[in-house]
Amino acid sequence: MIEVRNIHKTFGxxxxxxxxxxxxxxxxxxxxxxQSGSGKTVFLKSLLGLHQPDEGEILYSNRVYxxxxxxxKRNLRQEMGMVFQGSALFDSMTVVENVMFPLKMFSSxxxxxxxxRADLVLKRVNLKDAHHxxxxxxxxxxxxRVAIARAIVNKPKYLFCDEPNSGLDPKTxxxxxxxIHEITVEYDITTVxxxxxxxxxxxxxxxxxxxxxxxxxxxxxxxxxFKTDNEAVTNFVYSxxxxxxxxxxxLEERN
Amino acid sequence: xxxxxxxxPTKWPIMKTxxxxxxxxxxxxxxxxxxxxxxFIGGVVAIQTALNIDSPLIPKYLVGFTTRQxxxxxxxxxxxxxxxxxxxxxxxxxxxxxxxxTEQIDALxxxxxxxxxxxxxxKIIALLLYPFVIAISMYLGILGGWLAAxxxxxxxxxxxxxxxxxxxxxxxxxxxxxxxxxxxxxxxTIPSFYGYYMKGGALEVGKASTTSFVWTSVVIIIVNYLLTxxxxx
Numbered sequence: 252m253i254e255v256r257n258i259h260k261t262f263g264x265x266x267x268x269x270x271x272x273x274x275x276x277x278x279x280x281x282x283x284x285x286q287s288g289s290g291k292t293v294f295l296k297s298l299l300g301l302h303q304p305d306e307g308e309i310l311y312s313n314r315v316y317x318x319x320x321x322x323x324k325r326n327l328r329q330e331m332g333m334v335f336q337g338s339a340l341f342d343s344m345t346v347v348e349n350v351m352f353p354l355k356m357f358s359s360x361x362x363x364x365x366x367x368r369a370d371l372v373l374k375r376v377n378l379k380d381a382h383h384x385x386x387x388x389x390x391x392x393x394x395x396r397v398a399i400a401r402a403i404v405n406k407p408k409y410l411f412c413d414e415p416n417s418g419l420d421p422k423t424x425x426x427x428x429x430x431i432h433e434i435t436v437e438y439d440i441t442t443v444x445x446x447x448x449x450x451x452x453x454x455x456x457x458x459x460x461x462x463x464x465x466x467x468x469x470x471x472x473x474x475x476x477f478k479t480d481n482e483a484v485t486n487f488v489y490s491x492x493x494x495x496x497x498x499x500x501x502l503e504e505r506n
Numbered sequence: 507x508x509x510x511x512x513x514x515p516t517k518w519p520i521m522k523t524x525x526x527x528x529x530x531x532x533x534x535x536x537x538x539x540x541x542x543x544x545x546f547i548g549g550v551v552a553i554q555t556a557l558n559i560d561s562p563l564i565p566k567y568l569v570g571f572t573t574r575q576x577x578x579x580x581x582x583x584x585x586x587x588x589x590x591x592x593x594x595x596x597x598x599x600x601x602x603x604x605x606x607x608t609e610q611i612d613a614l615x616x617x618x619x620x621x622x623x624x625x626x627x628x629k630i631i632a633l634l635l636y637p638f639v640i641a642i643s644m645y646l647g648i649l650g651g652w653l654a655a656x657x658x659x660x661x662x663x664x665x666x667x668x669x670x671x672x673x674x675x676x677x678x679x680x681x682x683x684x685x686x687x688x689x690x691x692x693x694x695t696i697p698s699f700y701g702y703y704m705k706g707g708a709l710e711v712g713k714a715s716t717t718s719f720v721w722t723s724v725v726i727i728i729v730n731y732l733l734t735x736x737x738x739x
Contacts, residue, residue, distance in 0.1 A: 299616055325514070328618035339609035353617055355520055411616075 252277055253298060253409060253441055258307030260293055267293045268304065269465040277408070277441045280432050280455045284446060285462035286487060292413070294462065295445045299333065299411055300324055311409065329357050332402030332440075334412040334431075338394040340386040346397050347373070347382040353405040372400040376430060392423035396430070403434055410435065412444040416451060424448060428455050449494055452476065461487070477501045507699060510622040511630070521628060528632035532594050533639060539593060540586055544577075544643040547585070548650030551576045556660030566661040570669025573651035575678075582643040583682045584730050587689040590636075591722035595697035598629060599718040602701030603711040611702070622702065629694040636690035637683050644682070681737045688729050696722045 253275040260268040267290045275281040283291050296302045298309060300316060309316045311327060319327065340349050350369040354360055360368065373382065376396040381389050386397065395415060402410055412431060416424035428448075432455040435442040444451065452459060456473035461484050469481045476488060477498055489495045515521065555572040602625055605611050614621040648670065656663045700718035704710055 301612065301615065322514075325618040325620075328616060331616060333613065333616040335609045335613060337608055339613040341610055341613075342604075342608070356517065356617065356619055 252312055253443070254308075254310040254313075255298070256308045256310070258294075258297060258304040258309065260290075260297060260302060260304050267465050268297065270307070271460075271462070271465075271467045272307075273460050273467060273470060275441050275443050275458065278436055278439045279442070279457040280435050281441070281443045281458045281460070282446055282452060282456045283443065283460050283462060284452060284487070285468075287447075289462040290465040291445050291462055295411060295413055295443065298443060299331065300328060329353075329405065330408045332405070332407035332410045334395070334398045334402050334410070334415050336414040336417050338386070338391075338398040340394055340397055340401070342386050345383050345385055346378070346389065349386070349397055350400045350404050353401065357405065368404060369400070372404045373397075375403075375434070376400045391418050392420075392427065395419065395423075395427050399427070399430060399434070403438065403440075406438065407440060410440045410442040412442070412446075414446060414448075415444060416446065416448045421450065424450060425454065431455070449488060449491070452488065453497070463487075507622060507626075507702070508695070510620065511626045512623070514620040514623060515627070516620065516624050524624070524628035525631050528628045529635060531597065532629065532632050533635045536590060536593055536639060537642065539589065540639055540643050541646055543589060544582065544586070544646040545650035547581055548573060548577055548647030549654030551581065551647070552651035552655040552666075553658060553660060556655060556658075565665070567665040567669035567672060569655050569661045570652070570666035571672045572669070573655070573666075574648055574670050574674075577647035577651065578644050578678055578682050581647055582640050583685045583689065584726065586640060586643050587686070587693065587726050588723050590639075590689075590693055591697075591719050591726060594633075594693055595718050595722045596715040598694070598697035599701040599704075599715045600711055602698055603704045603714050606702065606704055607707055607711060625702065626694065626698040629698060630691065633690040633694045634687075636693070637686045640682070640686045644679075681733075684737065685730060685733050688733060689726055692722060692725050692729065696725060 255271055255273050255275075257270050257272050258268055259266070259270055271294060283294060285291050293302060297304050303317070311330075314327070316324070316327070341352065344352065347366070347369050350373060351365045354365045354368060358365070373379065376399050378393060378396045378400065381393055381397075386394055389397070410431070415427055415431060419427060428451050431442060431444065434440065446452070453473055456476070459471060459473065459476060460467055461469040463483050468483045469479060471479065476484065479485065489498050516524070552569055552573045556566075556569045559568055602611075605625070611621050611625070614624060652663070652666050655661045655666050697718040700714045700721070704714040
């Protein structure tokens with residue numbers, strides 16, 4: 252569980268996060284949405300500990316981040332997995348070496364135990380025949396699967412994903428969304444996804460936090476987002492004709 | 507940056523692999539160009555010296571003496587380090603810079619890895635072997651000078667060897683290796699700094715490599731001057 256209490260972040264004159272509070276529960280896919288420049292990336296980086304908020308607190312399973320020593324912070328990061336927008340795979344390592352990397356760095360497993368664990372998670376993300384290929388030799392969708400495998404190999408408590416669907420075709424994007432959702436439920440992870448993808452919002456958004464100009468403008472689930480009258484949310488989520496029709500159909504069905 | 511490089515070290519088995527890889531990339535991978543340049547520059551130094559001392563009053567063994575002094579004191583440690591700033595320095599900046607641009611460094615940090623230690627420390631250790639490269643450069647520079655001088659009939663082999671042995675001061679070799687160690691540290695750290703702290707995309711990686719080469723060269727030249735003044739002045 253991650254609890255965010257009234258965090259503020261300023262860069263020079265630019266007040267990016269303006270008092271955001273929310274709660275991300277384990278076993279749920281939590282989505283952060285909002286327009287470009289709304290503060291999503293700064294918010295996610297604050298959750299990752301890459302930015303220190305100027306005010307407010309972030310609590311990881313009731314542990315206050317700002318009160319931790321540097322060593323405890325590094326240890327906390329070992330409980331986190333991150334799927335980057337561009338996958339951020341180590342390009343000099345093969346797929347299996349990438350997945351084994353967190354284990355090599357932090358576990359006391361033997362080489363064979365690490366290989367078994369890597370095989371298991373690669374199988375879990377449906378990648379079976381790419382173990383010895385380099386990241387440059389596999390497709391974008393496969394790279395995302397490897398990134399997910401690397402993020403979960405060390406059994407993290409918290410999983411963060413930055414635009415996990417960017418650059419993927421719609422079919423692969425849905426597969427990646429479902430995979431993240433399944434893993435979240437299966438391993439009871441607190442997952443936070445930063446996304447622009449409205450398909451993701453509709454498919455897996457069990458909790459959605461909508462940011463606007465650094466404020467939390469709305470929060471709720473993918474079911475509630477159909478019903479909301481919040482103008483900022485409806486202008487953003489239903490900006491395309493397709494989603495306008497989807498919402499209309501949903502509301503007509505309910506009536 | 508340097509404080510963080512030496513803080514919270516990476517596990518030894520992983521660090522050992524990284525150091526061996528960097529020895530392969532930075533040291534072994536540079537031998538070809540250093541061997542080639544040293545051999546021919548040594549030859550050119552010998553020929554130039556011979557052509558400029560054609561007076562019968564100046565003994566021919568000075569060709570060997572001048573070649574030895576030029577190669578050991580300046581060419582091998584300083585000139586080779588400038589070449590290495592281009593080859594190794596650019597490689598370090600662009601490889602670390604690309605990791606920055608593609609978020610691989612963020613990935614290391616998020617995992618709780620001390621990315622500066624992971625990326626920069628092995629390079630500093632690998633470049634501790636840099637004096638061996640310079641020793642090879644000294645040997646081949648003098649060999650190239652001897653071959654050029656003898657085969658071009660600028661002097662005899664005996665005269666050249668006499669010049670090589672003339673007024674030999676072992677401290678000059680020590681001075682050359684002291685400079686080399688300082689240059690090795692500069693070659694590992696300045697390009698790493700420019701790669702690690704770069705911002706932007708692919709274009710900026712190229713710009714960072716160029717800036718890194720310029721500043722590494724400038725610092726090498728200044729440190730060379732200061733060390734020469736301190737040790738020989």
